[in-house]
Amino acid sequence: MRPADRDRCRFRVTSFCAALIILSSLVFCVSGLNASYYVYENASSYHASVDIQNLDGFEFLQPGILGEKVPLEVSNVSLAYENGTNATFEDKGRSITFEKGNYTAGYDAELKNKDFQVLFDNFYNVTLYLPKGYDVRNPLLGTVSTGGSATENNGTVQIDWTRKSYAEARFYDAFQVEILTIFGTFWIALVAVFLVPYILSRRKSQ
Template structure:
């Protein structure tokens, strides 16, 4: 029994040491190479909204315009709903005078299932890149204000079956095959956009048309079968008219 207890304590100690080592070696940090990125993303700093999100294929660029703020905490949800830090890269901060700097490991870290940015100035713009997949995009509204979401090239919204925009956008424009959605003021907890490829609408319409055609052909075939059965019954004498039949002429004499 004592040996088993010792083994149990040893296992617990090993787990504690392992957890401690992960913290010592930066389990809550992003690498400097990741924060630096591949030479710098082509961020479009000249925006006129508080939050601008540019969704491009397998990633998105986010730009937040701040005033009187020193920190931003962001997260994403996994399939089961639990919150996890956003795996950001190419993190930049732009001062009001136009100077752009890369945030370091002390300024970008993982803490309490979130990615935490410590801003070098209370005013300026924060930009980062994060992975994205699928034909939908949603983000918690970490700050209230005006928003713009730019969809990937060729993606569309508008069909209520194939797409969804929540809350409803105040403005929708298309520039160079890309849809821009804008909100003058967002107070909802999340911005959700589900979109579709432009050719998907044609495919969807084709499927609906084919379904209607098949249904009409099936209905016609069914009615044809009914008519053929009726004809066969008539030919076999099964559809005999019983009007005036002797059994309908009343009871025999004396039983009326």
């Protein structure tokens, strides 16, 4: 009987260890790495804060026309340890190198035509913060790539993606909304000018 008890004990220990491994992998999958982007007020550039895990180098990349990886021109580069203190690194122009470990990289990059795009070698939880006066939620003017959701807090729009290696958002300003409103009003008025006389003539003929 004693060997059977030992077998049961081993089975329980093995099951417990397997459950711990699965649980830890699920927690890692949900949490992942984080990347935050803050668009400046003039919408001509943004500041990035990107997690780096167990690496000794980091490339600044953006998606090309065909979705390929293209070097990204950046400025104001910084590197910090997990506790927030500054870390030393070697700037190689379109990439940086450093002692292998976990860090947060910060940098500024240019935005063109209010079109935000990022590309990663890993899965990231991505957050984009738009300043007041900019939005992305009108489908006629803005777009958000698959999996992104937009919310508003005190006039600031925030777009979130969970575990993505690519994210894109095309946003707009209040002037573009005004132009769209004027354009829509013009076409509604134009349709009314031609449609109302037609309806009245049909009624008279009947």
